[in-house]
Amino acid sequence: MPKYTALLRGRALATSHRAGIAGVAALGAAALAISAAPSSAQSTPSHEAAASAAPVKYSTQRIEGVKVQVTDQMAGQQLKAEAIAAKKQAADDAAAKKREAAEGGGKAAHKAQEKKAATEAGKSRGGDRSASRSAHRPAAPAHKSYANNLDGWIRESLDIMDKHDIPGSYSGLHRNIMRESSGNPHAINDWDINAINGIPSKGLLQVIPPTFKTYHVPGTSWNIYDPVANITAACNYAAHRYGSMDNVDSAY
The missing domain is CATH 1.20.5 (Single alpha-helices involved in coiled-coils or other helix-helix interfaces)
Structure with a gap:
């Protein structure tokens, strides 16, 4: 039975061959293990290195103080800049x-x-104008005063008559006044026809009230006994009837 024997041998060889390979592999692994194992002198430093190489631990707690300090510093600088x-x-x-x-x-x-x-x-111009007006304008006559007597009454009456174009002279007025009243401004005739008719003649030139009222000269008193008013009214009447008091030599 040679075929079967050969076959068995072949199988036995294959088995032994696998065993050899396994042994060689085991020896190789052992050699690698020996070469990789550290020596006793290097064991302690390896542990220290391992310890120093331990993972770093980080705190998860929020750090607020640093942020506040930085913020305060920035705010102070900002305020300082604003103040400047x-x-x-x-x-x-x-x-x-x-x-x-x-x-x-x-x-x-x-x-x-x-x-x-x-x-x-302006003052200079005003002064010049005033001086010019003063130079060209005649001086206003000073207020004329008259004596409170027959002479003064006649002279004042003549000035008023002159303004109103009433003729008459000093002598003509004086003559008629002395004949009619003797120079008494309060003289009154209570016996002639006028007195009988209830309108007696009055004043320096013995004028009856209706005549005095009709020929009264503006600017004089309305009192018939006023000397100036009585003279000017009588002269105004005589001017209309006789042309002037100068032409009267008797009762008129």
Whole structure:
């Protein structure tokens, strides 16, 4: 039975061959293990390295103090910068106001000078005009005064008559006054026809009330016994009837 024997041998060889390979592999693994194992001298440092190489632990707690300090520092710097800027702005504003005040004072002084010059010029022109008017305008007559007597009454009456174009002279008035009343402004005739008719003659030139009222001269008194009013009214009547008191030599 040679075939079967050969076959068995072949199988036995294959088995032994696998066993050899396994042994060789086992020896190789052992050799690698021996070469990789550390020596006793290097065992301690390896543990220290392992310990030093341990993972770092990080805290998850929030750190607030550092952030607040940084924020406060930034706020302080900001406030300091703002204070510096505000101080500079205030200085600039003060300088601008000072310039405006100086300019305004200069303008005010200039305007005041112009106003003063204009006022003086106006006064000068007004003085020149006043002087010119005074030079060309006749001086107003001074108020004339009259004596409170027959002479004064006649002279005042003549001036009023002259303004109203009533003729008459001093001598003509004086003559008729002395004949009619003897120079008494309160004289009254209570016996002639006029008195009988209830309208007696009165005053220096013995004028009856209706005649006095009709020929009264404006600017004189309405009192028939007033000397000036009585003379001017009587002269006005005589001028209309006789042409002038100078033409009267008797009762009129």
